[in-house]
Amino acid sequence: MTGADQEPAVRCRGLTKHYGSGNERVDALRGVDLDVRIGELLMLVGPSGCGKTTLISIITTILDQDGGSCEVLGRDVGHMTEAERTHFRGKSIGFVFQAFNLLPALTAVENVSVPLLISGVAREVAEQRARSVLEEVGLGARADALPRKLSGGQQQRVAIGRALVHDPKLVVCDEPTSNLDAKTGHEMMNILRGVARASDRALIVVTHDNRTFEYADRMAHMEDGRIIDVSEGGRRGEQS
């Protein structure tokens, strides 16, 4: 069975969200329909303020939607309690942020082990698993370095390790290459592309960086709170 045949990892229908009220009301999402398939890397692109961050915030259970439905990995996120959403996020979703957002007081291996510690895994077990993930992303030798001792690319590898360590089925990357040079950006995208291919995961990558569009399986173009087009991507990395 291919990813297209399977239940999608994310299914949004008629998703709406607004901020403020009266004259200050802003409709961030105006009925978004979106499917993200298992095993694909979907890029969410569009101009600033088009609703990309709001959409991924709802998909990752950080924000509530106002209307419509959003199923993530078979769960209707709109009907979860706050505690359920927090637990679901910790168990099932991995994050890669633009600014890496590593905890500066922790070493690389400690940063990577954080999602496991949140889930209640013992520290020794968590750090053992974190070391093997750091090996996978090519940073095994710097496992005990603090973030300030690492380059931007290395920090983003740590962040990717942190996003994968608990084996989430959905990984959401917010502008993962914006703070990186072109070469490092391509390295990161190759890693992420490999992550999507290697297991039954879905990746959503929010990006402005057109250098990375070629890595997408599909691209969802957003504008003014709507998905205006979903196109096939370049799928670079398939042959590598």
Add this chain to the structure above:
Amino acid sequence: MFRIALKMLAADRAKFVGLLFGIAFTSFLVTFAASYFCGFMTNGFALISENGATDVWVMDPAVQSVEQTINMPASALDRVRSVEGVSRAVPLALGNADVRFPNGQFQTFQVIGVDDASLAGAPVVPGRNPDELRARAAVIVDAGGTSGKLETPALPQDQWPHDGAHLDAPTRELRSGDELLVNEHLVRVLGQSSTLPRFPPRPLLYTTLSNALLILPVEPHTLTFVMARTVAGVSPREVAWRIELRTGLRARTTADFKSDTVRWFLVNSEDVGDIAAMLMLAMTMGFGVTGVMLYMFTYEHQSQYAVLKALGTPSGTLTAMVLAQAAMCALLGTGMGLGLCGLAGEVVLRLGFPFRMMWFTPLAGLLGVVVVSVVAALISVRPVVKLQPAVVFAGR
């Protein structure tokens, strides 16, 4: 997650040190003030402490402390002696007298008249036979926690001069053989003792009861306390109860009388208000420094808490992390503050100031720190709980 919280705390050294300083300061000031207060109170019941052989103190029913007394009729002594369970009872008389030094200077002393027969309550003067106190007009002087109050003229020509007072004459400390004038009665100093300092500090003049009656102004009643010992096997409290029942006088065990005296000071002494003000100042300062530092620390680490929240950390765990940080600071800061207080206590004791770190004074310091830290932590945790994890995304 607690380990992460503590690592976050220790990594921001400037604020960590600031927090420790704030808490150590609170702990130090609260403990020091409480210990200083205990020192005062211990000095307040010094008369009771230095009569350690006494089991029961008997006094006029209106007397609440050793500080404010009124005398009983002399017959009270025999009435107490007649109570079953009393093995020995001796009189003690207190009075105040303006004492004139040989150069014309004067100083108010507390006169303590002890039992002529047993000399119970009289201090020891090194190198002197205690029986010498029974000599007519013999007295023992004591600084009673004061300094520079027992100065007599150094030169013979400045003593009892016929050409008026020599107030500016050079002086030296009173010693054996010196004379003083008490209510126009000449007394001879046997020596200087070193009993427990008093609160409030005052020079003391010990003599026998018969001498005290001679030098103090005539009063109808002359007996301030009866100090009783109980027979073996009978509890002092039981005897005190019997004495009260049989004589109508107030009788208190030594421990109870000390407590009464402390309570009296708490109600009547203005110094207690000063100590309380010092405690409030300590708490306020400590809260200001600790609260602001902890709030700033948490506020400036909001982005890190937001990341943890986005990664699935429940608000309860984040709250526990902030509380763990506050608890670690409280623990270390309290230890530092108490250590500093112990050292400062040693110094002030050597300088002659009252300081007594009792078992509950470090607890008072700890309690002060807990109140300050918990309040500061609860204020600091609010922005973390209210935090929207969406701020971690680039678009926010």
